[in-house]
Amino acid sequence: MVKSTLRKAKKNKKDEFYTQWSDIEKEVNAYIEYNPNVFRNKTILLPADDPFESNFFKYFATKFNEYGIKKLIATSYAPSPIVNTQLSLIPELVDEDRKVFPNKKAYKIEISEVHDENNNNSVNIDDVITRLKKEKTLVDSGKNSDILSYLDGDKNPDGVSSFGPGDFRSKEVTNLRDKADVIITNPPFSLFRTFLKWINPKKKNFLIIGNINAITYKDVFPLIKDNIIWLGTGMGRWISGFIVPYNYNLFGSEARVEDGNRIVSTNNALWLTNLDHGKRHHPLELMTMEDNLKFSRHKKIKDNGYEHYDNYNAIEVPYTDAIPKDYKGTMGVPITFLDKYNPEQFEILYLGNINSFPVTKKYKNPELHDADSITKNEMISSVLAIKHDKIPDKKYYTADNVNGYLVAPYARILIRRR
Numbered sequence: 001m002v003k004s005t006l007r008k009a010k011k012n013k014k015d016e017f018y019t020q021w022s023d024i025e026k027e028v029n030a031y032i033e034y035n036p037n038v039f040r041n042k043t044i045l046l047p048a049d050d051p052f053e054s055n056f057f058k059y060f061a062t063k064f065n066e067y068g069i070k071k072l073i074a075t076s077y078a079p080s081p082i083v084n085t086q087l088s089l090i091p092e093l094v095d096e097d098r099k100v101f102p103n104k105k106a107y108k109i110e111i112s113e114v115h116d117e118n119n120n121n122s123v124n125i126d127d128v129i130t131r132l133k134k135e136k137t138l139v140d141s142g143k144n145s146d147i148l149s150y151l152d153g154d155k156n157p158d159g160v161s162s163f164g165p166g167d168f169r170s171k172e173v174t175n176l177r178d179k180a181d182v183i184i185t186n187p188p189f190s191l192f193r194t195f196l197k198w199i200n201p202k203k204k205n206f207l208i209i210g211n212i213n214a215i216t217y218k219d220v221f222p223l224i225k226d227n228i229i230w231l232g233t234g235m236g237r238w239i240s241g242f243i244v245p246y247n248y249n250l251f252g253s254e255a256r257v258e259d260g261n262r263i264v265s266t267n268n269a270l271w272l273t274n275l276d277h278g279k280r281h282h283p284l285e286l287m288t289m290e291d292n293l294k295f296s297r298h299k300k301i302k303d304n305g306y307e308h309y310d311n312y313n314a315i316e317v318p319y320t321d322a323i324p325k326d327y328k329g330t331m332g333v334p335i336t337f338l339d340k341y342n343p344e345q346f347e348i349l350y351l352g353n354i355n356s357f358p359v360t361k362k363y364k365n366p367e368l369h370d371a372d373s374i375t376k377n378e379m380i381s382s383v384l385a386i387k388h389d390k391i392p393d394k395k396y397y398t399a400d401n402v403n404g405y406l407v408a409p410y411a412r413i414l415i416r417r418r
Helices: 004-011 021-033 055-062 125-140 173-177 189-198 212-216 223-224 289-295 299-304 333-340
Strands: 043-046 071-075 107-111 148-150 182-185 205-211 231-236 240-244 254-256 261-264 270-274 331-334 348-354 367-370 374-375 386-388 396-398 405-407 412-417
Touching: 021 205, 021 231, 043 173, 055 125, 055 182, 071 223, 107 125, 107 240, 125 148, 173 189, 173 412, 189 205, 205 212, 212 223, 212 331, 212 333, 212 386, 223 348, 231 333, 289 299, 331 333, 333 412
Parallel strands: 043 071, 043 182, 182 205
Antiparallel strands: 071 107, 107 148, 205 270, 231 270, 240 261, 254 261, 331 412, 348 412, 367 374, 367 396, 386 405, 396 405
């Protein structure tokens, strides 16, 4: 059940997943280690990250001077159900029942400097909290603040529906995007495609969290193939879990409560970015095809060898660590291969998915056989397929022009050695 958490969020448009400090720190450290100046003199935008609560804001505000950040901008999104109920930098803003704070509005905060506000000869998150308290008091009393202001959203006099305060698609936040050098956040899962397009990765640096299945999106995979964007330093359980609102049910063996926060773990999340890091330049250590057939830890490889696709000239490699280092032809590998992908070692050719690659055989009258039911299915004509002589013990396809049974493995990426 935990595996489907992000998928359900996307389907049901429940986007209230909040990133833990530890996961942010672990990921960002990899970019700093590779390039200590990656954020120096840069303006960072954290859209939909409430400056009073977001761990993204906490982290980058704390690291502001250390990283040499030029400006840090954070915006909140007014309707968020987590607002002023969890993660709060300022506990007194939360009522006793931890309900949504009344008169909640969307904020924008722009920080160009972080000083020792507490006069204790050190600069940390406490100094940021002290400054935010002062600025909020000013704004709520009707006075102007140098760093904090409310967002209005798009107001259309003709009555046409518009984007609310703090929505990344609003003119206010889009203008902030145009001023930023780097965009970092955990975007709404149901709007992932829209958000990535809004970023425009060809023009802006970014670091965001998404679902592993985003790799297969038709408007995402080409960017990965062309080395415009890539995965961060880990996927799946690399992200240890997300903080969720109090009205979420906790399920699964890894769901937990820590420090008053409700946390749901998932193994189908990843970081997506165009910031460089060292891992993507490490070559994948592999065995020869002969050694894999003898010593692979995967019984399927040792017993069956490397199967060939029936409708494309490539071999099926169901495990990334079973890629033969001496094979010069095309290989179909799992999408999780991208977690180990080194663009200097391999070339990405196609996504072996619907209408994504040039099949070498078209199937006539394909039928899907699943749980004793037979249905017409055209998908098999445009996905990678492996032919079996015996009836498989899982769903399979038949076709008029095939003497055997066809199995379509889960989405594969077609690659070859450089």
